Amino acid sequence: AAGVIQSPRHLIKEKRETATLKCYPIPRHDTVYWYQQGPGQDPQFLISFYEKMQSDKGSIPDRFSAQQFSDYHSELNMSSLELGDSALYFCASSSSEGGGSPLHFGNGTRLTVT
Amino acid sequence: KQEVTQIPAALSVPEGENLVLNCSFTDSAIYNLQWFRQDPGKGLTSLLLIQSSQREQTSGRLNASLDKSSGRSTLYIAASQPGDSATYLCANRGSTLGRLYFGRGTQLTVWP
Numbered sequence: 001a002a003g004v005i006q007s008p009r010h011l012i013k014e015k016r017e018t019a020t021l022k023c024y025p026i027p028r029h030d031t032v033y034w035y036q037q038g039p040g041q042d043p044q045f046l047i048s049f050y051e052k053m054q055s056d057k058g059s060i061p062d063r064f065s066a067q068q069f070s071d072y073h074s075e076l077n078m079s080s081l082e083l084g085d086s087a088l089y090f091c092a093s094s095s096s097e098g099g100g101s102p103l104h105f106g107n108g109t110r111l112t113v114t
Numbered sequence: 115k116q117e118v119t120q121i122p123a124a125l126s127v128p129e130g131e132n133l134v135l136n137c138s139f140t141d142s143a144i145y146n147l148q149w150f151r152q153d154p155g156k157g158l159t160s161l162l163l164i165q166s167s168q169r170e171q172t173s174g175r176l177n178a179s180l181d182k183s184s185g186r187s188t189l190y191i192a193a194s195q196p197g198d199s200a201t202y203l204c205a206n207r208g209s210t211l212g213r214l215y216f217g218r219g220t221q222l223t224v225w226p
Contacts (some may be wrong), residue, residue: 027190031211032215033213041218042203042216042217042218042219043158043203043214045213045214045215045218048211048213050211053212056211056212058211058213073174088155090158093212094220095209096210096211102146102148102160102163103160103207103214104160105150105157105159105160107156107157108153108156108157
């Protein structure tokens, strides 16, 4: 079965640079969630989209922005990168149909800021 | 805000033991609860999902229970194996499209 696809798998950037992370949800899933997991930490919710509209917002820095496109894929844009942004970034998708489905997670993008 | 707590934070046992991992949450108005496994530096693998109307779910050697009234869930692992070594996270969701609230996980080590 198709899973959530995230790209790239690994990304190395320098401080003050920008980064774009991409997420391709499971086909027919209309909701996308972004999470950040620092070393030894639990995943922290950043933001979510339902039908291309922002549906919820968590602890996402102002330097970050995200959107969901017409084909339901989503991109997380990160600017003025800081060392503390180094983390594993997960995308998850779910479907609102039939009362909702579980969240399915991608394998994540490991961002290293040097 | 939903707070999710997992106990113990770490557990080290010889293989063959039956284990219980605990998860508690502050808001009983949950939509569902999921247990995940995470290997070091890897993604989140969903193990079991319990809807709010259900009491438990089973998959192989894993059994998860949910008691909404007390705000608790337990993950029972039978006959543990070294391959079970990983971090186990519980997370709950308050609504159909809602975010997952994660606990900090239980780091499990099963030694031969």
